Amino acid sequence: MGRRVLFAVHDWGLGHASRSLVLIRALVERGDAVTILMEPSDGMRLLQNELGESCEFYPYRDIPKPFSRWPAMFYIRMSLSMPWVSVHFKLEHRLTERLVRERGFDLVVSDSRFGVWSHEVPSYCIFHSLRQMMPRPLLAFEKPVEWGQRNLLRHYEKILIPDAEENGGLSGKLGHDPALDWGEGRLVYLGPLADVVRPDTAEDIDYFFSVSGIEPQRGLFEERVRAALPELKGRIAVTLGRPELAGEKSEQCGATVYGYLDREHQAQMLNRSRVIITRSGYTTLMELAVLGKRALFVPTPGQSEQEYLARFHRESGHVWSTTQPRLDIPRDLVRAEAADGLPRLSSAESVGRFLEVVGG
Numbered sequence: 280m281g282r283r284v285l286f287a288v289h290d291w292g293l294g295h296a297s298r299s300l301v302l303i304r305a306l307v308e309r310g311d312a313v314t315i316l317m318e319p320s321d322g323m324r325l326l327q328n329e330l331g332e333s334c335e336f337y338p339y340r341d342i343p344k345p346f347s348r349w350p351a352m353f354y355i356r357m358s359l360s361m362p363w364v365s366v367h368f369k370l371e372h373r374l375t376e377r378l379v380r381e382r383g384f385d386l387v388v389s390d391s392r393f394g395v396w397s398h399e400v401p402s403y404c405i406f407h408s409l410r411q412m413m414p415r416p417l418l419a420f421e422k423p424v425e426w427g428q429r430n431l432l433r434h435y436e437k438i439l440i441p442d443a444e445e446n447g448g449l450s451g452k453l454g455h456d457p458a459l460d461w462g463e464g465r466l467v468y469l470g471p472l473a474d475v476v477r478p479d480t481a482e483d484i485d486y487f488f489s490v491s492g493i494e495p496q497r498g499l500f501e502e503r504v505r506a507a508l509p510e511l512k513g514r515i516a517v518t519l520g521r522p523e524l525a526g527e528k529s530e531q532c533g534a535t536v537y538g539y540l541d542r543e544h545q546a547q548m549l550n551r552s553r554v555i556i557t558r559s560g561y562t563t564l565m566e567l568a569v570l571g572k573r574a575l576f577v578p579t580p581g582q583s584e585q586e587y588l589a590r591f592h593r594e595s596g597h598v599w600s601t602t603q604p605r606l607d608i609p610r611d612l613v614r615a616e617a618a619d620g621l622p623r624l625s626s627a628e629s630v631g632r633f634l635e636v637v638g639g
Contacts, residue, residue, distance in 0.1 A: 281310030282385035285378060287395035288317045288326070290341040292493055293520070294562035296322035298441060298472040299390045299405070300329055300542070305630045307333050314382070316395060317341075321522045328522075329542055339374065341392070342367050368394035368431070386637060393431045403637055404435040407442055407450050407561055408584055409457040409466070422458050429459055437467050437636060441565065443624060444468035449564050451591040453584065467636055470629035471565040475546040485513030486612065487552035489545070491520035491560070492579045500577065500603060504556070507608035508532040516548055554615050556608070559589040559600065564621070571623040575608075575615035576600035597621045 284306055289295045296317070303326070306313050313334045317323045318341040327336060371394025378384060379397045387402040389395040396402035411424045432438060438461065442448035447455050449471065490501045501519055508515065508531055515534035524538020540548060549555060549570055557563050559576035561584070567574055576592070578585035580603050589600035598621065599614040601607075 287389040287392040289391035290318040441472040488517040489557040
């Protein structure tokens with residue numbers, strides 16, 4: 280008989296939901312009863328659409344998302360929200376302990392929700408940002424932030440890092456060579472988590488624009504993409520990343536524009552495309568590495584992690600990247616096509632390693 284698993288997913292765009300989906304499916308397939316704790320959001324809708332009635336959902340709010348049109352304002356708002364964030368983690372932990380007692384959970388897995396852990400049962404955290412790559416004016420805070428994160432995660436038995444251990448993997452300094460000692464054997468590298476596979480499919484789409492992110496930045500990115508379409512040649516597809524527009528499809532300047540693509544159709548589009556224009560979120564990066572694709576990365580303004588990953592892979596020659604304010608799509612696509620493409624990584628063993636680590 281399978282175990283009862285409480286699986287918490289951080290709501291920060293669709294990335295955490297997408298990568299957690301791979302692991303949740305594996306737990307369900309081996310017979311575990313999974314309850315997903317997540318804020319009602321596009322991410323939860325994604326999981327509900329993909330998992331149907333195979334899992335129970337427990338809606339619970341997440342930490343504030345102080346996004347802004349201006350990156351500096353994001354950092355100011357995020358700093359001001361930290362007292363509430365600390366209180367939220369404590370409330371989240373109290374809820375977790377109550378749910379473990381009342382519902383008899385045998386295991387807790389948290390994808391970056393730091394308050395979801397239990398004294399009573401084994402708890403594991405999926406986390407890839409051991410270090411926070413701060414913008415230049417805030418570099419002095421990198422080590423204190425890492426200390427704070429290590430302290431927050433001290434109750435988890437293992438920290439499960441979705442990256443290869445060797446050669447800096449995909450995450451570079453984010454997930455490797457931490458400045459502090461995290462404890463012997465506590466850091467476990469699973470390998471990339473992606474549910475995409477590379478079949479023998481013709482690349483019959485020249486450019487695929489995957490618009491995503493938290494508002495208002497998602498909408499600003501969409502405006503830039505739509506404005507550039509009249510200048511582009513070739514076969515072009517765009518997904519706007521809006522689950523509420525699922526099923527909607529239109530044409531603009533010869534490009535096919537989808538309101539939203541589910542996981543299956545998104546994977547098909549990634550496979551069929553020569554160049555992908557997208558955010559440099561870590562889940563997207565894992566998917567493109569499994570497929571070995573060329574990409575133009577446009578990190579979400581104010582997201583220092585995305586900015587670092589875009590810069591790291593541009594400097595490695597894997598992709599071309601630019602900032603959203605400096606984005607010139609016709610020009611930048613030429614540079615993206617000249618890049619080497621992301622190094623191919625396999626996700627074949629990652630899920631098995633996860634199941635082995637969490638036991639059962």
